[in-house]
Amino acid sequence: xxxxxxxxxxxAGTEDPALVAQVARTLGAGDSRxxxxxxxxxxxxxxxxxxxxxxxxxxxWPAHSRNSVEQRLADADAQRAxxxxxxxxxxxxxxxxxxxxxxxxxxxxxxxxIVAAAERLAADVVVLSARPRTGPTEAGPRSLGHVSRxxxxxxxxxxxxxxxxK
Amino acid sequence: MAGVIFLVTIGLVIVRPKxxxxxxxxxxxAAAMVVAGLVSAGAAxxxxxxxxxxxxxxxxLTGSAAVxxxxxxxxxxxxxxxxxxxxxxxxxxxxxxxxxxxxAAMLSNDAxxxxxxxxxxxxxxxxxxxxxxxxxxxxxxxxxxSLALPVSNPVNVIVTDRLGVSAVSLVPVLLPxxxxxxxxxxxxxxxxxxxxxxxxxxxxxxxxSWASWTSVPRRLVAAFGVAIAAFAVASAMDLPLGPTMxxxxxxxxxxxxxxxxxxxxxxxxGWSLLVFVAAMGILVDxxxxxxxxxxxxxxxxxxxxxxxxxxxxxxxxAGALGSNLFNNLPSAFVLADAVHGAGLSQASAHAAAIGTxxxxxxxxxxxxxxxxxxxxxxxxxxQRGLEVSTWSYIRVGLIVTPITxxxxxxxxxxxxxxx
Numbered sequence: 001x002x003x004x005x006x007x008x009x010x011x012a013g014t015e016d017p018a019l020v021a022q023v024a025r026t027l028g029a030g031d032s033r034x035x036x037x038x039x040x041x042x043x044x045x046x047x048x049x050x051x052x053x054x055x056x057x058x059x060x061w062p063a064h065s066r067n068s069v070e071q072r073l074a075d076a077d078a079q080r081a082x083x084x085x086x087x088x089x090x091x092x093x094x095x096x097x098x099x100x101x102x103x104x105x106x107x108x109x110x111x112x113x114i115v116a117a118a119e120r121l122a123a124d125v126v127v128l129s130a131r132p133r134t135g136p137t138e139a140g141p142r143s144l145g146h147v148s149r150x151x152x153x154x155x156x157x158x159x160x161x162x163x164x165x166k
Numbered sequence: 167m168a169g170v171i172f173l174v175t176i177g178l179v180i181v182r183p184k185x186x187x188x189x190x191x192x193x194x195x196a197a198a199m200v201v202a203g204l205v206s207a208g209a210a211x212x213x214x215x216x217x218x219x220x221x222x223x224x225x226x227l228t229g230s231a232a233v234x235x236x237x238x239x240x241x242x243x244x245x246x247x248x249x250x251x252x253x254x255x256x257x258x259x260x261x262x263x264x265x266x267x268x269x270a271a272m273l274s275n276d277a278x279x280x281x282x283x284x285x286x287x288x289x290x291x292x293x294x295x296x297x298x299x300x301x302x303x304x305x306x307x308x309x310x311x312s313l314a315l316p317v318s319n320p321v322n323v324i325v326t327d328r329l330g331v332s333a334v335s336l337v338p339v340l341l342p343x344x345x346x347x348x349x350x351x352x353x354x355x356x357x358x359x360x361x362x363x364x365x366x367x368x369x370x371x372x373x374x375s376w377a378s379w380t381s382v383p384r385r386l387v388a389a390f391g392v393a394i395a396a397f398a399v400a401s402a403m404d405l406p407l408g409p410t411m412x413x414x415x416x417x418x419x420x421x422x423x424x425x426x427x428x429x430x431x432x433x434x435x436g437w438s439l440l441v442f443v444a445a446m447g448i449l450v451d452x453x454x455x456x457x458x459x460x461x462x463x464x465x466x467x468x469x470x471x472x473x474x475x476x477x478x479x480x481x482x483x484a485g486a487l488g489s490n491l492f493n494n495l496p497s498a499f500v501l502a503d504a505v506h507g508a509g510l511s512q513a514s515a516h517a518a519a520i521g522t523x524x525x526x527x528x529x530x531x532x533x534x535x536x537x538x539x540x541x542x543x544x545x546x547x548x549q550r551g552l553e554v555s556t557w558s559y560i561r562v563g564l565i566v567t568p569i570t571x572x573x574x575x576x577x578x579x580x581x582x583x584x585x
Contacts, residue, residue: 013294014364046298050283069284076291083369084294133296133362 007036008123010114012132013084017091019162023127024095026160034099036092039117040085041110042077081105111150118157126151127160138163168456171198172449176496189438192445199452213447219408220327221440226411227317231277232434233418237386242379244285253293253370255363259355262286262300266307267348272394275312275319279305294369299359302562309531310351310570313524314344316407321498321526323407328502329519334401339520339581343574347528350573354566389421450499454507459500463508467518471510474517475579481505481518482575485525490532498526524574532567
């Protein structure tokens with residue numbers, strides 16, 4: 001198998017920074033032909049919960065300028081996405097100096113957006129963390145979070161599930 | 167007939183057909199009661215006037231919450247919480263719960279849920295963290311802490327006012343019960359999210375980027391301190407809560423207007439809440455005169471009338487059930503009326519009031535998105551292949567609500583019934 005050329009790295013942002021070294025080791029650092037796309041998906045569910053469901057539940061209280069609340073939440077999400085991707089971009093650039101690195105932000109359900117992006121970019125491999133936030137990342141039952149499980153199930157391209165190196 | 171009008175009204179309140187607000191629906195229902203001759207026009211006016219204490223209370227409460235929101239107090243509190251947590255996700259969750267509990271106890275549950283949630287959301291995003299656990303913490307703690315004081319939840323005042331019990335006299339029982347339910351909630355959240363909260367936050371925001379107290383006018387902070395002290399003293403003297411709260415609001419408004427940043431004075435008053443409460447009073451009066459609440463009282467409270475402990479537990483269960491079948495305000499109204507008409511001994515009536523407050527305050531947490539109808543809808547969607555992510559926030563309420571109710575009830579039973 002030739003080394004993958006287009007790599008899609010899906011980041012929740014909370015991954016162990018050791019992920020970078022692991023990806024570099026697997027892909028072969030210094031390979032100038034690699035194009036890496038860093039993808040972060042803004043989950044819109046919590047934002048909708050915060051902006052819609054709460055006033056809905058307490059509809060008797062004065063309607064606070066709902067538009068401005070929605071805008072504040074959307075701005076917060078966008079800023080988080082930018083800051084997270086910037087931090088990870090720097091880490092990947094340091095570990096893989098010859099790779100071309102691009103950032104990508106999507107909105108929606110992470111599991112769906114990751115699969116869709118893999119398809120759209122015609123990626124050779126999708127890289128994601130088994131449980132990006134925390135938890136046991138060694139192999140074993142239930143070691144995959146629901147996002148990585150969905151991607152493994154539905155991805156049209158090979159999936160590399162990163163685990164924390166011991 | 168009265169029952170039919172009531173149920174149709176509640177149906178409209180829950181479904182909210184296009185353009186019809188809760189307040190309008192309740193008003194229509196109240197009008198129907200009068201037109202059907204179940205409540206005379208004079209009695210309807212008397213009902214509204216009889217609720218003067220509660221209505222004034224809500225004017226003051228919603229007005230004060232609006233002043234607090236405009237002042238940036240919530241941003242300041244959240245910023246302080248973030249600094250104390252040092253940006254460690256677990257500690258940040260504890261801090262959010264603590265701030266939410268204080269805001270809910272002082273300024274009512276809905277103010278905490280509505281105003282604090284966006285503030286916390288923006289704050290958590292700066293740390294690069296997923297907002298869901300924190301957003302849910304805000305909504306749940308708003309209700310869990312709302313047992314604490316009369317100001318914490320409209321239900322508390324409605325129930326005690328209807329029963330002719332002093333709201334302040336229940337504080338020695340309800341405040342510890344609120345502490346217990348908040349502690350239980352925090353334990354649940356930490357366990358549920360043990361895998362989803364990272365050890366450290368991925369981003370470290372510049373400390374200057376947090377909203378701080380500097381933007382909150384000093385005079386207003388002092389005024390809030392004075393307001394809290396004044397309210398506590400007035401409550402201890404058993405002055406009526408409605409006028410006290412209105413005076414507190416006018417004081418805050420006056421201090422706010424000495425600064426540069428202020429809104430229109432009546433901005434943020436919950437008029438629809440006032441209309442809703444007034445209309446609900448007429449509706450329940452109609453139910454009551456038709457004998458529906460007496461029937462309900464005999465059914466629910468009849469078997470337990472001689473045991474205050476049993477009355478408390480039954481009332482809590484009925485409150486929790488009612489707030490999920492309908493909506494917690496109407497169900498609290500009906501239950502309070504039922505308890506009032508059940509002819510319980512004073513001890514049992516007090517115990518039933520505490521139980522009703524616990525059930526109606528904590529019950530709505532079962533589903534963060536509304537009533538049981540919504541929940542069933544989500545369960546069906548899930549069977550048809552909905553992703554786990556939506557389910558993940560429905561599930562939390564199912565776990566948290568029974569546990570917080572049991573914790574609060576246990577403490578209330580342990581402390582006994584105030585005489």
